[in-house]
Amino acid sequence: MYLSRRKFLGLTGAATLVATCSPISLSGQTPRDALSGQCASGMKDLSALVRQRSTMLGYPINLNFPPAEFFKWRERLNTAGLDQFNFNNVGDPFKQGHFSFNTHDLEKDLIERFGAVYGFVQKQVWGFLSNSGTDSNMHGIYIGRTLMQNRTGILPKIYFTHEAHYSIQILCNLMSLDWVVVDTEADGNMDIGDLEQKLNANADYPALIIATVGTTFKGAIDSIDGIQSKLKGRDYYLHLDAALFGGYLPHTPFADELLHSRRTDQSPRYHSIAVSCHKFFGYPSPAGLFITSQDIFEEFEAQFAKIHDPQYILQVPGTITCSRDSVKPAEFHFFSSDSELSRQKSDARQMLDNAGYLHKEMLTHLKHLEPVRTGQRSPIVYFRKPSEEIVDRYTLAVMQSDRNNEATAYAHVVVMPHVSKKTLDRFLEDLSTH
Numbered sequence: 407m408y409l410s411r412r413k414f415l416g417l418t419g420a421a422t423l424v425a426t427c428s429p430i431s432l433s434g435q436t437p438r439d440a441l442s443g444q445c446a447s448g449m450k451d452l453s454a455l456v457r458q459r460s461t462m463l464g465y466p467i468n469l470n471f472p473p474a475e476f477f478k479w480r481e482r483l484n485t486a487g488l489d490q491f492n493f494n495n496v497g498d499p500f501k502q503g504h505f506s507f508n509t510h511d512l513e514k515d516l517i518e519r520f521g522a523v524y525g526f527v528q529k530q531v532w533g534f535l536s537n538s539g540t541d542s543n544m545h546g547i548y549i550g551r552t553l554m555q556n557r558t559g560i561l562p563k564i565y566f567t568h569e570a571h572y573s574i575q576i577l578c579n580l581m582s583l584d585w586v587v588v589d590t591e592a593d594g595n596m597d598i599g600d601l602e603q604k605l606n607a608n609a610d611y612p613a614l615i616i617a618t619v620g621t622t623f624k625g626a627i628d629s630i631d632g633i634q635s636k637l638k639g640r641d642y643y644l645h646l647d648a649a650l651f652g653g654y655l656p657h658t659p660f661a662d663e664l665l666h667s668r669r670t671d672q673s674p675r676y677h678s679i680a681v682s683c684h685k686f687f688g689y690p691s692p693a694g695l696f697i698t699s700q701d702i703f704e705e706f707e708a709q710f711a712k713i714h715d716p717q718y719i720l721q722v723p724g725t726i727t728c729s730r731d732s733v734k735p736a737e738f739h740f741f742s743s744d745s746e747l748s749r750q751k752s753d754a755r756q757m758l759d760n761a762g763y764l765h766k767e768m769l770t771h772l773k774h775l776e777p778v779r780t781g782q783r784s785p786i787v788y789f790r791k792p793s794e795e796i797v798d799r800y801t802l803a804v805m806q807s808d809r810n811n812e813a814t815a816y817a818h819v820v821v822m823p824h825v826s827k828k829t830l831d832r833f834l835e836d837l838s839t840h
């Protein structure tokens with residue numbers, strides 16, 4: 407997604423194959439000889455990609471290498487036998503199952519640790535490590551649909567804004583849900599007044615609401631408390647899509663944004679949350695956190711058990727997907743240690759500081775590009791689309807957006823942890839000379 411076709415083709419020529427075939431260090435931090443002697447023809451020049459990663463500004467992917475300790479942890483797991491033969495995390499990580507060649511212990515512990523990060527009540531949390539943010543959203547929507555239909559006998563309508571991630575529409579289609587698109591305010595966050603109107607217009611249906619904390623393009627935040635204020639007395643399920651922002655917000659002064667249980671009476675502000683592991687955290691391949699509370703899960707499981715015959719694996723799996731990866735939960739567990747959480751804190755600060763810097767500099771020197779940052783919680787700055795050359799050089803994402811009822815092309819920069827001030831300065835320089 408984040409490599410243009412042209413770049414991809416440009417990197418697969420004969421000249422680059424030579425480079426690929428020489429024994430190089432892929433990371434510069436963790437010496438590896440994996441590429442030598444294994445040179446498949448047509449393989450991309452990975453070392454060139456490694457060099458280019460610092461200038462990838464357009465997508466919410468952290469392209470830093472995880473710390474050296476991560477690779478040591480990976481090696482320890484590998485030495486212990488993981489990824490050496492066929493492990494499988496099929497089933498519920500919170501239950502003892504029949505099939506034991508898994509890493510359920512680490513997966514459960516991981517979910518409990520991140521549950522604490524998001525303010526779930528201790529020991530009342532359930533979840534698993536999914537394939538991606540989309541997979542986590544799928545489970546949120548499926549659980550919400552199941553609960554609403556079971557409680558009311560009616561399939562819910564699903565509410566989200568047009569700034570929500572495109573995966574939501576796919577999932578609504580997959581689950582045959584009627585959707586209600588809620589208007590947004592100028593910043594791209596959900597218009598709570600419009601939500602209320604639409605809830606009233608569909609009062610005969612339970613509501614399944616997707617709140618996005620950090621919309622993909624603009625970085626807008628739907629107000630959970632605002633949404634909650636319109637839900638009193640209604641049958642509803644509220645799922646939080648926090649694919650990118652969910653990674654770092656807990657480490658900022660805005661941590662309460664994602665708080666699951668109110669401090670006063672421990673009542674929930676939302677029912678489930680989805681966070682991508684490859685976005686802020688920079689886990690080296692796609693994965694996602696899905697976290698909900700135990701009571702919600704148990705209510706779901708009681709229904710799920712009716713359509714899922716537990717005979718074969720001797721339990722209700724809890725997940726839609728059956729076979730699941732054992733390696734990723736074990737590896738991602740690394741990111742839940744105290745020292746990792748404090749490293750995430752400094753990454754979060756640097757990211758938001760740099761986003762503030764970019765926005766300020768653009769306002770001062772490139773005002774004609776109309777740069778917007780939705781607020782201090784967002785690492786995203788969007789602006790009028792610059793030249794194709796710049797879009798290409800920095801792998802910028804481009805979208806049409808309405809402003810003053812006119813469709814205009816915008817691009818955005820997502821200031822991820824791998825984006826340094828030096829890179830931003832070069833980017834600003836390029837913007838002003840092109």
Ligand SMILES: *Cc1c(COP(=O)(O)O)cnc(C)c1O
Nearest residue numbers: 538539540571620622647649682
């Ligand atoms: C990236 C993103 C997703 C999809 O997450 P994947 O991990 O890529 O499946 C969903 N929602 C939002 C808001 C996102 O930014």
